[in-house]
Amino acid sequence: MKNIDQILESQKSFFQSGATLSVEFRAAMLKKLYAAIEKYSEDISEALKKDLGKSGFEGYMCEIGLVKSEITYMLRHVRKFAAKRMVKTPLAQFASASYKKASPYGSVLIMSPWNYPFLLTVDPLVDAIAAGNTAIIKPSAYSPATAAVIEKIIGEIYPEKFATVITGGRKENAALLEKKFDLIFFTGSTEVGKIVLRNAAENLTPAILELGGKSPCIVDSTAKIKIAAKRIVFGKFLNCGQTCVAPDYVLCEKTVKDELLAEIKKQIKAQFGENPLDNPNYGKIVNEKHFGRLIGLIDPEKTAHGGNSAPEACRIEPTVLDNVSWDDPVMQEEIFGPVLPILTFGKFDEVYSVLKDKPKPLACYIFSEDRAHIEELTSRLSFGGGCVNDVVIHLATSEMGFGGVGESGMGSYHGKDGFDAFSHHKSIVDKKTWLDLPMRYQPYTEKAKKLLDIFIK
Numbered sequence: 001m002k003n004i005d006q007i008l009e010s011q012k013s014f015f016q017s018g019a020t021l022s023v024e025f026r027a028a029m030l031k032k033l034y035a036a037i038e039k040y041s042e043d044i045s046e047a048l049k050k051d052l053g054k055s056g057f058e059g060y061m062c063e064i065g066l067v068k069s070e071i072t073y074m075l076r077h078v079r080k081f082a083a084k085r086m087v088k089t090p091l092a093q094f095a096s097a098s099y100k101k102a103s104p105y106g107s108v109l110i111m112s113p114w115n116y117p118f119l120l121t122v123d124p125l126v127d128a129i130a131a132g133n134t135a136i137i138k139p140s141a142y143s144p145a146t147a148a149v150i151e152k153i154i155g156e157i158y159p160e161k162f163a164t165v166i167t168g169g170r171k172e173n174a175a176l177l178e179k180k181f182d183l184i185f186f187t188g189s190t191e192v193g194k195i196v197l198r199n200a201a202e203n204l205t206p207a208i209l210e211l212g213g214k215s216p217c218i219v220d221s222t223a224k225i226k227i228a229a230k231r232i233v234f235g236k237f238l239n240c241g242q243t244c245v246a247p248d249y250v251l252c253e254k255t256v257k258d259e260l261l262a263e264i265k266k267q268i269k270a271q272f273g274e275n276p277l278d279n280p281n282y283g284k285i286v287n288e289k290h291f292g293r294l295i296g297l298i299d300p301e302k303t304a305h306g307g308n309s310a311p312e313a314c315r316i317e318p319t320v321l322d323n324v325s326w327d328d329p330v331m332q333e334e335i336f337g338p339v340l341p342i343l344t345f346g347k348f349d350e351v352y353s354v355l356k357d358k359p360k361p362l363a364c365y366i367f368s369e370d371r372a373h374i375e376e377l378t379s380r381l382s383f384g385g386g387c388v389n390d391v392v393i394h395l396a397t398s399e400m401g402f403g404g405v406g407e408s409g410m411g412s413y414h415g416k417d418g419f420d421a422f423s424h425h426k427s428i429v430d431k432k433t434w435l436d437l438p439m440r441y442q443p444y445t446e447k448a449k450k451l452l453d454i455f456i457k
Helices: 004-016 023-039 040-051 057-084 119-131 146-155 171-175 191-203 225-241 253-271 288-297 348-353 371-380 415-419 446-456
Strands: 085-087 095-104 108-113 135-139 163-165 181-188 207-210 216-219 249-253 303-305 320-322 339-345 365-366 385-388 423-431
Touching: 004 108, 004 135, 023 057, 023 119, 023 446, 040 057, 040 146, 057 119, 057 225, 057 415, 085 348, 108 119, 108 171, 119 135, 119 146, 119 415, 135 171, 146 163, 146 365, 171 191, 171 207, 181 191, 191 207, 216 225, 225 339, 225 365, 249 253, 249 348, 253 303, 253 320, 253 339, 339 348, 365 371, 371 385, 415 423
Parallel strands: 108 135, 108 181, 135 163, 181 207, 216 249, 216 365, 249 339, 320 339, 365 385
Antiparallel strands: 085 095, 095 423, 303 320
16 A cells, blocks of 8 residues: 555645646646546546446446546636636725635545546546646545556656555555545445545545435426436446436336336337347446345346346346335335336325435436426425436536535535535635725724714615
8 A cells, every 4th residue: 555644745745835726737737637548548448348347438428538528628717717706895895805716725535436437536636636736546446447547547647746546445445534635525325425524524624525315217297208218218227227326216107107117118128139138338237246235126026127137247137126115125225226116106296295305316307398397396306416308417517516415415526616626715805005994993983883884884
């Protein structure tokens, strides 16, 4: 294991030297990263295939391409984001100018998951660099091939005192969380997020947590069922269901359930073939532990489609469960795999009574042509983000922040939100010296109080 104390001390010294503050330096580091990703694009793709069975197209669409897009966005906007922003000054503080100045936190820790091991490691790094920080990066031990490529890239283009990768498992995670960072950025499960937050609290370190949860997909009777099924199947079984914003389950109006189920079955065959386990573009479960957990969630008596698996390859075909209740094991945890339960409701108002006491999910989706239903649901339910008449695509833009709320996380990133996440915005008043109003100084008088009241109004 690398000497964490030495690395962190060198990064703190490098940051305190002011070397990372100029926009020119930040842009240069981002350009280096972009060039390295292009150089090692095939290596990244092969690593994603090895870790998760991702096809080259899916790896580029969902990971490599999105990181390149974030870098391009930051290069286009970083100067504007870093510039001080003038704000109005109260008359009582005349004569002065007031502004907000974005300043990097300093030395940050980025801890990433295994399900999108390149995207969810490098995307926050892009935002951290754009904001002017140094970084220690800790990829997941469950995606070792991708972690090795990231370590190779970062080690080749950056000095350790600016950014470095530390690989390993729980021992390394625990050692890192004991240290005094200026910010911790964590993506992973809710349970591990609690551990991260407890450790951060010991050092009063701010933390951004990107977690998960059981993201509902609501389909009402007005929905266009064919397009709904097509998009649900895409989003649910992308990356073999191992996506934090995948529709965890479908909550469907009873009158259209049979039609929706039939269309979902058709779409699984259309998108993955008659035998998905033979489809080279269909991924695999990350390891045997998660494979076993998922097999345990599949009730053969409620399996309406799929259910077959290849244990030696850690593959489970797209599986749909029907007649599911809230008491079933599959509804007691985030599924994070290719298993789609379908539940129903009678009247639309039941959606709120059912979901209002559930943990706040990272995403929520609604398929409907009823604008009143859409407006009501997006206003009344609390969730991180989502889509109307689609799934998962809301995270694929730098123009909107991505993050959770409550049990699904705190803080957001991507684009301007990402820059802000890794920045502290200082509020500064620049007071002029050519005038000094006397009313704030003692001895206080009634005349000064009246004058102050005029300024306040």
